[in-house]
Amino acid sequence: MSNSRKRTGLIFFPAFDWAISPTHPEREERLLYTQDQVFEEGLLDLDNITEFKPGLATAEDIDRIHICVPDAHSVITQSHLISAGGAITAAEKVMQKEVDNAFALVRPPGHHAMRIVHGARGFCNINIEAIMVEYIRHTYGHKRIAIVDTDCHHGDGSQDIFWHDPDTLFISIHQDGKTLYPGSGFTDEFGGPNALGYTINVPLPPNTSDEGFLFALDNLILPILDEFKPDLIINSAGQDNHYSDPITNMSFSAQGYALLNDRLSPDIAVLEGGYSIESALPYVNVGIILAMAGIDYSHVTEPDYNPETIRQSQQTSRYIEQKVAAIYDLWKGRASRRADLVKGRDHLHRSRDIFYDTDMISEHQEETVRICDECGGLITIASDASPGSRIFAVIVPGRGCPACRKEGEEIFERTVKGPYQYIYFQDRDRDIFLVK
Amino acid sequence: MIIGIDVGGTHTDAVLLDTLRIKKKAKVVTNPENLIESLTAVTEKIFSGEDPGDIERIVLSTTISTNAIVQGKTDRVGMILAGGPGLPPEMLRIGEDTHVISGYVNHRGIRVTGTDSGEVTRIADIFERENIGHVGVVGKFSTRNPGLETEIGDTINGRFRHISFGHLMSGNLNFPRRIATTYLNASIWDTYSVFVNTVMEYVGRMRITAPVYILKADGGTSMISQSVGYPVGSILSGPAASIMGILSLKDSREDAISLDIGGTTTDIAIFADGVPLLEPLGVTIGGHKTLIRGLLTRSIGVGGDSRVTYEDGQITIGPERDGPAVAFGGPSPTPTDSMIALGLTDIGDRGKAIKAIQEIADRANHPLDEMAQEIFDLTCRTILSAVREMISEINNKPVYTVHEIFEGKRISPTVVYIVGGPAGPMAPYIEKMLGISSCVPEHAEVANAIGAALARTTTEVTLLADTEKGEVTIAEEGIQAPIPRGFTHQDAMDMCEGTLRKRALRMGAQEGDLDMEIIEDQTFNMVRGMGSTAGKNIRIKAQVKPGLIAGFRQEVSDVKQ
Numbered sequence: 001m002s003n004s005r006k007r008t009g010l011i012f013f014p015a016f017d018w019a020i021s022p023t024h025p026e027r028e029e030r031l032l033y034t035q036d037q038v039f040e041e042g043l044l045d046l047d048n049i050t051e052f053k054p055g056l057a058t059a060e061d062i063d064r065i066h067i068c069v070p071d072a073h074s075v076i077t078q079s080h081l082i083s084a085g086g087a088i089t090a091a092e093k094v095m096q097k098e099v100d101n102a103f104a105l106v107r108p109p110g111h112h113a114m115r116i117v118h119g120a121r122g123f124c125n126i127n128i129e130a131i132m133v134e135y136i137r138h139t140y141g142h143k144r145i146a147i148v149d150t151d152c153h154h155g156d157g158s159q160d161i162f163w164h165d166p167d168t169l170f171i172s173i174h175q176d177g178k179t180l181y182p183g184s185g186f187t188d189e190f191g192g193p194n195a196l197g198y199t200i201n202v203p204l205p206p207n208t209s210d211e212g213f214l215f216a217l218d219n220l221i222l223p224i225l226d227e228f229k230p231d232l233i234i235n236s237a238g239q240d241n242h243y244s245d246p247i248t249n250m251s252f253s254a255q256g257y258a259l260l261n262d263r264l265s266p267d268i269a270v271l272e273g274g275y276s277i278e279s280a281l282p283y284v285n286v287g288i289i290l291a292m293a294g295i296d297y298s299h300v301t302e303p304d305y306n307p308e309t310i311r312q313s314q315q316t317s318r319y320i321e322q323k324v325a326a327i328y329d330l331w332k333g334r335a336s337r338r339a340d341l342v343k344g345r346d347h348l349h350r351s352r353d354i355f356y357d358t359d360m361i362s363e364h365q366e367e368t369v370r371i372c373d374e375c376g377g378l379i380t381i382a383s384d385a386s387p388g389s390r391i392f393a394v395i396v397p398g399r400g401c402p403a404c405r406k407e408g409e410e411i412f413e414r415t416v417k418g419p420y421q422y423i424y425f426q427d428r429d430r431d432i433f434l435v436k
Numbered sequence: 437m438i439i440g441i442d443v444g445g446t447h448t449d450a451v452l453l454d455t456l457r458i459k460k461k462a463k464v465v466t467n468p469e470n471l472i473e474s475l476t477a478v479t480e481k482i483f484s485g486e487d488p489g490d491i492e493r494i495v496l497s498t499t500i501s502t503n504a505i506v507q508g509k510t511d512r513v514g515m516i517l518a519g520g521p522g523l524p525p526e527m528l529r530i531g532e533d534t535h536v537i538s539g540y541v542n543h544r545g546i547r548v549t550g551t552d553s554g555e556v557t558r559i560a561d562i563f564e565r566e567n568i569g570h571v572g573v574v575g576k577f578s579t580r581n582p583g584l585e586t587e588i589g590d591t592i593n594g595r596f597r598h599i600s601f602g603h604l605m606s607g608n609l610n611f612p613r614r615i616a617t618t619y620l621n622a623s624i625w626d627t628y629s630v631f632v633n634t635v636m637e638y639v640g641r642m643r644i645t646a647p648v649y650i651l652k653a654d655g656g657t658s659m660i661s662q663s664v665g666y667p668v669g670s671i672l673s674g675p676a677a678s679i680m681g682i683l684s685l686k687d688s689r690e691d692a693i694s695l696d697i698g699g700t701t702t703d704i705a706i707f708a709d710g711v712p713l714l715e716p717l718g719v720t721i722g723g724h725k726t727l728i729r730g731l732l733t734r735s736i737g738v739g740g741d742s743r744v745t746y747e748d749g750q751i752t753i754g755p756e757r758d759g760p761a762v763a764f765g766g767p768s769p770t771p772t773d774s775m776i777a778l779g780l781t782d783i784g785d786r787g788k789a790i791k792a793i794q795e796i797a798d799r800a801n802h803p804l805d806e807m808a809q810e811i812f813d814l815t816c817r818t819i820l821s822a823v824r825e826m827i828s829e830i831n832n833k834p835v836y837t838v839h840e841i842f843e844g845k846r847i848s849p850t851v852v853y854i855v856g857g858p859a860g861p862m863a864p865y866i867e868k869m870l871g872i873s874s875c876v877p878e879h880a881e882v883a884n885a886i887g888a889a890l891a892r893t894t895t896e897v898t899l900l901a902d903t904e905k906g907e908v909t910i911a912e913e914g915i916q917a918p919i920p921r922g923f924t925h926q927d928a929m930d931m932c933e934g935t936l937r938k939r940a941l942r943m944g945a946q947e948g949d950l951d952m953e954i955i956e957d958q959t960f961n962m963v964r965g966m967g968s969t970a971g972k973n974i975r976i977k978a979q980v981k982p983g984l985i986a987g988f989r990q991e992v993s994d995v996k997q
Contacts, residue, residue, distance in 0.1 A: 016958060017837040023967040029960040032973070035836070036543040040577055041522050042612035045725050053834040054841070078838050246965075282543055286522060296524040303521065303540060303548040 005048045008293040009093040009102035011086040013054045018079040025275040026123045037282030049293050054086030063433040065134045067393045067424045068117045075117050076125050087132040087270050094267050095140050101292050103269045111155040111236050111272050118385040119359030129270050130161045146230035151238020151272040152248040154185025164192035164376045169228045176203040193348045194377040197334025206249035209312040210256035212320045220324045235266035239274025239284045243310045251310040258287030258297040342371045362386045374401035378408045392420045396427040437490050440889025442497040442677045448474040450482040451885040461882045472634050488643045497651035497673040497888040500631045505722045510623035511570050514563035518575040530619045535559045545580030553591045560592040572618035574602035576611045579911035598625045606727035607898020607911040616724040621668045628667030653730030655680045655982035656894020659944030668728050675733050679705045679712050680891045681883025682853045691849045697856035699741040700757040702819050704734045736822045740772045740858040746796045753815050762792035774811035780861035816865050855880040893945035896979035899932040904962050904971030910935050925959050928974045936978045948986035954978050
């Protein structure tokens with residue numbers, strides 16, 4: 001356990017006057033007891049922990065990475081600007097070296113929001129980490145960034161946004177999609193053709209406890225991070241893996257979360273899900289804050305914590321060992337797999353169906369990516385959403401190469417509105433966002 | 437008639453107010469070894485020729501508690517802590533005699549782990565063996581369930597001179613601060629009791645029947661007899677008296693800054709809509725962060741007599757003070773000397789002041805006037821930069837609702853009140869630099885005593901109603917009572933306001949002075965299982981805010997000697 005103090009920034013925004021609905025898990029009460037615990041522990045009085053007020057994200061920050069239909073303000077409320085703004089503030093404080101690391105304890109969450117946004121899904125409207133990541137690149141120059149999503153649910157939104165980005169390593173460790181929303185995040189979801197291997201999914205069986213998570217961390221995630229050498233590590237820190245969470249089936253503990261955070265040593269942590277608001281969140285968050293600040297967290301345990309009753313089975317342990325070995329092999333062989341995948345092709349296509357459970361929207365996407373060795377590749381997406389939205393998007397990747405950019409401009413130019421309500425052109429490097 | 441007395445570090449001031457006009461003022465030198473002597477000396481001066489029956493009230497602002505803590509003249513305190521999970525116990529220790537026991541109350545105020553009375557008794561045995569006479573009992577979240585603390589108290593009842601309980605110190609959350617507050621409270625309990633008894637005995641001898649109040653750090657008063665259990669309440673009353681004094685001399689409803697420019701330090705306070713701001717959680721004293729309700733002040737090490745040095749092309753002002761200005765026989769040049777040299781004031785020996793500034797000017801190779809102006813400007817700028825930082829901190833304080841992020845009040849001062857020796861000369865410059873109007877109130881030299889005399893009784897209560905648990909707690913009053921499931925927000929509000937009223941009256945407030953304000957009012961839907969409302973979690977905090985007693989008029993006319 002680390003013993004050296006770090007300067008930690010805390011951006012705490014519990015949005016006490018906002019909810020999806022009065023009885024929804026994403027309601028005003030969600031972070032109430034967490035606030036009580038953080039205040040009662042006196043964490044904000046500690047010399048090396050500083051609290052910051054969240055800034056506000058702008059439509060520009062959102063349009064840098066999302067295609068919102070018809071526009072950003074139609075799909076969000078003020079609370080989303082604050083939540084994304086809080087993540088951005090956390091990033092700023094770290095990038096300006098005002099602190100060594102920062103934790104954005106904010107709501108509402110974001111990791112189920114995909115590149116194209118027709119509404120809310122999985123309690124998320126906009127992807128607060130993705131917005132933060134692209135804000136960092138926009139303001140401080142292009143960075144190699146690793147996002148480690150430890151929320152119990154597969155971070156399908158973040159995966160979608162960075163699918164084609166070889167400079168963003170997206171690792172999601174979650175309860176197996178065969179047993180939980182959103183039903184994805186399997187090992188073979190490995191990244192787009194120009195970024196093959198830079199999306200890593202680690203599905204774990206139900207009832208995995210501290211040992212399982214930490215095994216995957218030590219034997220897969222940390223070695224991969226070591227090889228990727230990111231400039232920044234971001235932890236999408238969902239807390240619904242907890243043994244007491246009402247909507248999931250894992251057995252992680254406050255000690256486990258603190259240990260994970262300590263070993264991962266993220267530069268920025270951002271809250272995602274976590275709905276055991278009385279029995280888990282207060283203790284997990286105190287543990288994470290202390291771990292990030294380099295303070296002894298060994299006394300942070302839930303009052304009812306009994307490691308014996310939540311220990312995973314031997315079978316689970318063996319399963320995880322095998323899984324971890326297999327994924328690591330996959331990672332090692334990514335370059336040759338890519339070579340096979342793209343041989344003789346100049347574009348690759350995929351069709352997808354996406355369901356928005358919070359707003360009951362069904363979307364169908366036809367996506368094409370240009371095969372490129374210089375950059376992430378130009379992306380075009382035709383998106384058809386019930387009840388009656390049809391749009392087309394042209395997306396120039398970050399650090400886009402001249403050839404991909406040229407193709408993008410030409411496609412945007414020649415695509416006629418016809419069947420589409422809106423046609424979008426997004427080129428984040430040059431701050432361009434056009435709608436016709 | 438009202439008497440206000442402020443015991444300061446150097447002088448003790450008293451005023452006698454007759455229907456809110458200054459009838460008399462008096463000043464004696466403070467004897468730091470014997471505050472009672474200073475008090476009685478100044479009282480006799482102010483009181484001679486007056487009829488004791490005419491006195492309506494007496495208010496004391498004393499440094500007895502502050503001095504005891506700051507000078508470490510405190511009693512040994514045995515601490516019993518029930519902290520449960522969280523920070524490591526080493527980080528919670530205070531003093532030499534801290535014991536952490538089992539027992540934990542959670543954020544809902546539910547007792548998750550009970551205490552072991554055997555463990556508590558053994559700790560009391562240890563305390564007794566060590567001749568410790570004062571004990572502090574503090575539990576985490578005790579404000580939401582005082583029961584754990586009071587049970588510990590019952591177990592050791594009668595074995596010690598005094599026990600201080602965490603939940604009675606404040607309704608605010610913060611376990612480490614609660615521990616520090618309880619510890620300090622117990623450590624000065626004896627000293628303060630002796631002081632109160634001496635004062636009451638003196639008052640009796642003088643045949644004064646009027647109630648005696650003490651001034652607290654939050655600019656409010658409490659009857660001295662009611663203050664005995666909470667001696668830490670009377671700390672830092674000096675700066676509070678000064679701020680209440682400004683309020684009394686210039687009644688206003690605006691956002692404002694007040695500067696008290698002393699010899700060694702300048703104290704800064706901020707008013708929002710005419711009311712002085714309070715520390716969000718509590719004041720810091722003797723290096724301890726506490727939950728003691730106090731006015732928000734910043735003290736910076738720049739004052740009229742601060743030492744001015746010149747080294748490597750840089751002028752530095754303070755933080756040390758070597759003595760008075762050279763113009764008054766002091767050893768080193770000061771900002772006061774620079775003001776004298778510039779002709780902004782004609783106090784002291786101008787020749788000496790000029791010589792002192794000339795010496796620095798020569799070393800810096802600057803003309804005299806320029807050097808004097810630079811020193812003066814730097815003094816003003818340093819003070820103002822601290823002011824700006826303070827306002828910025830206040831305006832950037834984190835908030836937790838969407839509404840407050842977008843609509844929250846921002847402090848935008850329109851006037852700066854300046855008191856203290858250099859106030860007159862500095863006012864025009866400060867006005868220009870801040871771009872707002874300045875005001876140097878009259879009678880500033882006794883503003884402290886006037887402020888004390890006219891301060892109203894203040895206090896706060898914190899209510900938590902949990903209808904799922906079926907219980908309401910009001911920490912400061914030690915109330916823990918059952919409530920029906922249908923307990924509404926209005927019920928909670930009525931109970932909170934009713935309790936505040938009773939508490940304030942008990943502390944000596946007058947009926948007409950119960951200007952109550954709700955400072956926190958939140959109701960949360962408690963949902964358990966899939967989408968069913970299990971109850972309401974209602975949090976209300978109410979206070980009587982700092983201000984002046986009813987019937988006060990702004991005009992204060994001339995003094996009769």
